[in-house]
Amino acid sequence: MSLDFKFAPDDFGGFFRDETFRDTFTYRNSDPRRFPFPFDRDDYMYSVNMEPHVPGRKGTAFEHMLDVDEHYIAEMIDRAKVLAEDPLRCQSLPHMTLAGWDTLELIMEAKARDYPQWFSLTKDGNRWHWVNRPLGIEQSFTFLDESTLPYPPFEYIMRQTQGDWTLQDERDGTLWMDAGIATSQADWSVDFDVGMNFHEWHAPVPLAHEKGVFDRALKFLLKLQHGAPVRRFNWTMTVNPLLDTAPETYPKWGPSKTTITQENMGKKQHLRVELQSLYRLPRSNAIAFDIRCYLCSFEQIVTVPKWARRLHRVIRDLPVELATYKGFIRNRDAMVEWLSQYDDGAPTSPGWFPDD
């Protein structure tokens, strides 16, 4: 059994883009206004900033529980390439298999419900039949029987799902990152973090500890209930639309930060947003954490006047510790200079969405 798929861009009415996140970097957003712009005000500081993960505005990344967008097939091809080069990007400790099945069920049910034109799931007791039309996958298997899938359940569904995911086991009053996949990450490593607890893997984050953010966030998460998922944003900056900014491959992509100029800033510099959502899983009592990455070039962001003004102000006023931790202190002044030409000083309206 295997999970080979090939891309036929003419299918599905040309909805899915034929694009790359490496080498030629042909990624772009057909409609930048669909991008989940993460700043609801003109300044930014860490906070727990959780809200219920409920379906949101039509035509945005929030319309469904899991957003399957025009980049789906291209992202899955990119993920398969990363995993072929480095299988340790996806790991699951032995006691997390049940949580893997929970995750597979969560994702299959959501996609079949929200995108019936692309996915279907039929069940006859524990005999399940899964169809993923965009990737050309059709699979009959027995739920909770690993021998009936070509990969363990977590890796199987992750090869068909956008976003990096981690699975947290709950014990001893904290959460343990005992499974995860990362191929579209902002410079962190599953191989390094697997087995760590909540405070351990957050230890490098500056300023937030002093504010007690992690103690409060953990307390909140331990009370997370099945059926009531929550979400928050995180963000950083990436040069080129490179999904896989991994510490393992830093020598390959890190130097690209030195190539930014005022002339290429608009095309090359991307705001990288993580739409993070958290789900309590039913059978394992574990917590699934979806870190979904969205990229938007500066030149596409500034097509929305409110976002252009706000991004300039946020980057200009960000504490130096945060710009350093997020890895763009080197280019911060250049970004502010480039963005300033799109900020006329006019007030901005509250909230994330464009004004019109």
Add this chain to the structure above:
Amino acid sequence: MSGGAKLQVRVAEVVEVNDLVKRFRFVSRDGSLLPAFSGGAHTVVEMDDHGVRRLNPYSLMSDAEDRSGYEISVRRDDQGRGGSLYMHRHVVPGMEMTLSYPVNLFPLDNRARKHLMIAGGIGITPFLAQIAQLTHFGGRFELHYAARSKALGAYMDRLTSAHPDRVHCYFDDQKQVIDLEKVLENQPIGTHLYVCGPKGMINWVLSTAEAMGWPKQALHHEEFLAPGTGLPFTVELAASGKTITVGPTQSLLEAMEAAGVEAPYLCRGGACGQCETVVRKCDGTILHRDHWLTPEEQAANTKIMPCVSRFEGKTLVIDR
């Protein structure tokens, strides 16, 4: 939302298990599957007891893979505040009720090489669901189950016939006692211990295991507290600007709800921490009855758990 997401169910079956225990089966009203859950989870059952709103937590005892229904067992407490009496006297098949989504405060540690379970009386219920789950996924377990008498040993027959080598039963009326030290001595490294039953039993099992050097992380227990009765008392709710009186058989949480004040909760048994509330002013004594606050926090009288704790004295102002 207070209490989180809800499940709209209908009572499908009520079975008298023995003189003290009744079993209730719930199915969803629209015929859909109920969410799967993990062994050890409980649900909060909402009751409309002739105008009095009661919300009691009960462990889910059915097989979590059977999503066509949930089952709980309720032990009748004639001296209690009335929730179990209501369930026994008034809940009949066909009735529509509301349950909370399952919440697990007593989960299995899936890393355990073996699960050692000790149950007293109605404390057997979470283990029934955990054993069903372990049976599906192949985990090792051993159960020691004590009841007052053979007649009151709910589900003993079912357990011993399904798992004859793993289940050991004890009867108080035959003066049988678990030889705890011997049981604990004979476990492989990596065994986790779980105990659910009366307070005295929990304390005995945990203190014996600790004295024998069991690691704290391997010891798990669940004890739901009934809110308990007491003298009526008055509380000022600073945020909502109301002053309420808590009746003798009412909890502070219930009194707030009756006054239309939205307050968060999950377990309603002093264990989960969801209803923790800041005390603005306390001229008197808070009767802390929860498992959530540390002894230091309880002594400081700056926080209260309204689901179980009460107050005696002149003035209590809380931030709700």
